Amino acid sequence: MIQETMTPRERVEAAIKLEPYDRVPVAPLMDVMFPSRHKGMTVAHGLSHWREGFQAIVDIFEKVGGWDAMILPGYSLALTPSVGSGVTVSLGSGRYRFPGQDSAVAVDSQPQYEERELLTVEDYDEIIKLGWSGFAEKNRERFTPFSPEAIISWTERQTAHYIKEKQTWDTKGIPSLCGAIVESPLMFFSTKRSLISFTMDLHRVPDKVQVAMDIVVDEFIAEAIAATRLTAIPGVMLVLERGGGFYYPLKIFERFEFPYMKKMVEAFAAEGLLTVMHFDQDWTVNLPYLKELPKKMCVCELDSTTDIFKAKELLKDHMCIMGDVPASLTSIGTPEEVEAYCKKLIDVVGKDTGFILSSGCTVPADAKFENFKAMIDTAKNHLPIR
Secondary structure: OOOOOOOHHHHHHHHHOOOOOOOOOEOOEOOOHHHHHHOOOOHHHHHHOHHHHHHHHHHHHHHOOOOOOEOOOOOOOOOOOOHHHHHHHHHHHOOEEOOOOOOOOOOOOOOEEOOOOOOOOOHHHHHHHHHHHHHHHHOHHHHOOOOHHHHHHHHHHHHHHHHHHHHHHHHOOOOEOOOOEEEOHHHHHHHHHOHHHHHHHHHHOHHHHHHHHHHHHHHHHHHHHHHHHHHOOOEEEEEEOOOOOOOOOHHHHHHHOHHHHHHHHHHHHHOOOEEEEEEOOOOHHHHHHHHHOOOOOEEEEEOOOOOHHHHHHHHOOOOEEEEEEOHHHHHHOOHHHHHHHHHHHHHHOOOOOOEEEEEOOEOOOOOOHHHHHHHHHHHHHOOOOO
């Protein structure tokens, strides 16, 4: 094992600030599904029983000898106690079929995503007029059966859980990186309208879409900043997927994604907040634009579809890169294959500084424990080739 001279917090901060570290830090994106299965619980049980589900994450941490940071402190949500934030979550949960709640989904399966239209094209006009919070409150009964009091009580419980998760890691000397989670306006409207309908909107009513984005982005920024104040974690996860090159040409990205991404990241940086940009799908062609974002205030988190080696080449003097051990590798690969890939990442992407070894998106529910442990162990035992 490498002789360590830094604490986990110091090691992660060095990576983010592009400063030398004693070894590459490792920080998997960990939700409750893999730990629940490993502890002999169903996914449904882990999702619906917060104490047991979160403890399963902690138990995995202890069993592998620990890692250096939590990207999110657990699997609760950090929300401001408002009807608007609760309705936003209701819109999201309405797109999922959860094990234990839907008979079509096996109790040990992952939640199943259902792509459908929750907002209409006519809703853009009302959102432009009322703002997102005003629209959400006015249309609450359309999207959720719960009363304003029930929504606020639920959001308060979620944030209390989030804070408890963060405090648990604090006692272990493990930093949590994100005190709030927020989508870009494009990601938000795409998932609430559905990908097909939203894409048609971009061509049929592009000006209306842009005005609606102009309206909601400031609210999203304010809500995310407020949530970080509640959780006392100076960082935001910005969820990005559908604005990248996998889905759209650069002319769409340049008008409907990048200006809002840039505005959000700059607003967070002005408040002293780190932005972990969660890039799902392939963003390789979009990588050069990231050099316009605040230096050393962002993490480029990749899910194994973007070319992480190209990202290192382009961004090595600008921002930290995180990733990107593929879900397929931890699920059906061998420990030796995981170790070999992690060594390559450490040697190339982790050379000098600016890299956090991580899972490509979340650790999958069917990951093999020995493969997951191989990822953690490789970070602790392999120095980059000089």
